[in-house]
Amino acid sequence: MKAFILLAVSCITAASAVPKDVVISKDTLKPFLDNYCIKCHGPKKQKGQVRFDESLWEITDNDSAQRWQDVLDQLNGGDMPPEDEKQPPSAELATVLDSLTGSVNAARKRLTDHGGEIKMRRLNKREYAATIRDLFGFDVSIHDIPDDGEIATFDTVGAEQFFTSAHFEKYLKLGREVARTALLYNTSPRRPSTKERTQPETRVNKKMREQLADRDRKKTLTDAGKNWKQAGFKDEGEAKILFSQWDSRAEMPRSYLQYPHVKTGVYNSNVAKWSNVSRHTDLRADYLVRVHGGIVEDPHELRKIIRLTGGDRIHGTLQMAGTPEKPESVTLRTRQPMGSSHLSIRVQENAPNSTVNTRRRYYDLLKHPRKYPDPRPSIWMDWLEIEGPIYPEQRPRFEDLLYPGIATGKNGPFLNHDAAAREFIEEFTTLAFRRKAPVPAYLDALHRTFLEGRAAKLNYKQAMAEVMAIVLSSPSFLFIQEAAPAQDRPHGFLDNRELAIRLSYFLWSLSLIHI
Secondary structure (H helix, E strand, O other), rough: HHHOOOOOHHOOOOOOOOOOOEEEOOHHHHHHHHHOOOOEEEEOOEHHHHOOOOOOOOOOOOHHHHHHHHHHHHHHHHOOOOOOOOOOOOOOOOOOHHHHHHHHHHHHHHOOOOOOOOEEOOHHHHHHHHOOOHHHOOOOOHHHHHOOOOOOOOOOOOOHHHOHHHHHHHHHHHHHHHHHHHHOOOOOOOOOEEEEEEEEHHHHHHHHHHHHHHHHHHHHHHHHHOHHHOOOOOOOOHHHHHHHHHHHHHHHHHHHOOOOOOOOOEEEOOOOOOOOEEOOOOOOOOOEEEEEEEEEEOHHHHHHHEEEEEEEEEEEEEEEOOOOOEEEEEEEEEOOOOOOEEEEEEEEEOOOOOOOOHHHHHHHHHHOOOOOOOOOOOOEEEEEEEEEEEEEOOHHHHHHHHOOOOOOOOOOOOOOOOOHHHHHHHHHHHOOOOOOOHHHHHHHHHHHHHHHHOOOOOOOHHHHHHHHHHHHHOOHEEEOOOOHHHOOHHHOOOHHHHHEEEEEEEEHOOOOOOO
16 A cells, blocks of 8 residues: 555656647538438448447547548548449549548647657556666566557557556566565676586486486387386386387487487487576676587578577577587577576577477478488587676666765665665665656655664665665656656757657667567
8 A cells, every 4th residue: 555655646747738629521521421321321220330420520539530531541442432322423522532631631630749748658668678777787578567558569659558556566566576686686796707518418318328228128028028017117008108109219319329429419309309508697797608519411591590598588599500520609698587597598499399290391391301310400519608797898877876986795875774775765766767856755755665664674675675666666767758848848849858768768679678
């Protein structure tokens, strides 16, 4: 409830001039509709769920503008009236078209023109993620950010966005996680860069040989007359599955272990579907993932591409180079988003993730050589490596606030100092609100929230995380808004702060931020 009260305190309502409605010329259009359209679109019949006997002769919003635009399109295209119905004289039709075109154009202009004032709108997913990265230096997955609404690709249209208490709860929950992550990582010193390398064949070959030996033993015992239990199966069904799929479960691995470079690397195939490398990371930094290997024989160009994934996230794709005899390295730069510091990369051919038959049809379509038995590998990997952390030159804004002029991780003027909590809250809120100073009443309420948390035995970071979460879910953070109505500014121009904000989000929208 306190968070909702603070939300109300932080809300800023901007009075916006509502454009006047455009009036359709009833004297011109109604006689035309009565003569040529009402028969099929009136009280007795409504083809296409359209009727004109109850028409509203004003265009008040985008929906009504679109309805009249549809009428105009039908008339211009000759689809209305239909060919088998009475047709209007050309002069009459021209008069109606001219009048309706003028009205629709005037409505479109008025509906989109707000006298230089941009409607207050919520940050879309891309902008929210970019803002968090600018503040704290780490990424939030777009899957964790509340949806923009049913606005297709037009995610910067404020009039089409909606914001409910459910949205606020989601943003408050996300804000808590962001704040806790920030108070963990942005208070830690930077780590030295290191390399961690994996030789995938060690694990793959060992596991494959153990499984093959076990299956050969069970088959030998079964051939000698032993029942499924004596042969070591869990149940009879397991035995039936193994023997019905013997080629893929035993002979293909046996063949794989005879490939020429299997002792020094992994062939990406149905029996060695992927290789992986992982390490713990600093969410503020990038990491270089290297794959050292080569291309088997001369496959189609599409089969030279590898896909690097982690969980439900695709980190990217790379085109392999080199050969098993002369391997080369390819490199991808990535980072782990908020939620887990464990960066795990799975490397496999960028082929369909479906059934064996589907993959075989895919390989046949690309005419892969059959030197090797199915599954015809095209990628061989010698080793995988992760290097990092690689930090940006500038610290995140939040760290500069915590540690002004000193290295991150040392005692600063704010962290763990209750006496400086209100000053820190004011500085952080101003930073989060894009350099707009919060009102004193809002700051007082935030400070009381912090003090109540400390009185409830929360430690400093726990109490401050709740305050930061409220700030990160407030309208002044989530919405882009100008400080004053356009009519109150000289010549209606944006001030420097407003211009910088709009330009920043425009440039962010053009950049390819990997989230």
